[in-house]
Amino acid sequence: MSQITWDSSYSVGIQKIDEQHKKLINLINHLDAAVGKGQGSAMQGDLIMELAEYLMDHFGMEEALMDKYGYPQYDAHLQIHHSFTRKVKEFRDDIAAGSLSVSEEALVFLGDWLINHIQATDKLLGDYLREQGEV
Known part of the structure; x- marks a missing residue:
């Protein structure tokens, strides 16, 4: 995978969400660099763990905003978050078990x-939050 570079087209127009998306991109880029340098599964596991923990924080923040403003697509967005979190946890658990x-x-x-989620689902959320007065 080539490194992901933040592009203004990824902005959802909510500063705290954009900043967290940048951090998620950075974490994925660090993981990519570790794999590219042949760093072992311990390092990769640490990075996956950090990514999983940060995802939980990020998704929690988005979900709190959706709840606060009564986002109409809350349930669907929540399911997308849960599905991705499960997949990242599978990667983390497989690495921790030494099997991957x-x-x-x-x-x-x-x-x-991440990029597809930002450009589709999170952009819609950003539009809604801005309409509600969130910046």
Whole structure:
């Protein structure tokens, strides 16, 4: 996977969400670099753990905003978050068990999922939150 570079087209127009998206991209890029340098499963596991923990914080913040403002697509958005979190936890658990190192396919999945989620689902959320007065 090539490194993901933040692009203004990824902005959802809510500063705290954009900042967290940038951090998620950075974490995926660090994981990609570790895999590219052949760093072992312990390092990859640490990075996946950090990514999983940060995802929980990020998704929690988004979900709190959706709840606060009565986002009409809350349930669907929540299910998307849960599905992705399960997948990241599977990667983390497999690495912790020593049965997997992060593959190129997993990296592409992580990067593609995040960018697609930002550009589709989170942009809609950003539009709604701005309409409600959140910046």
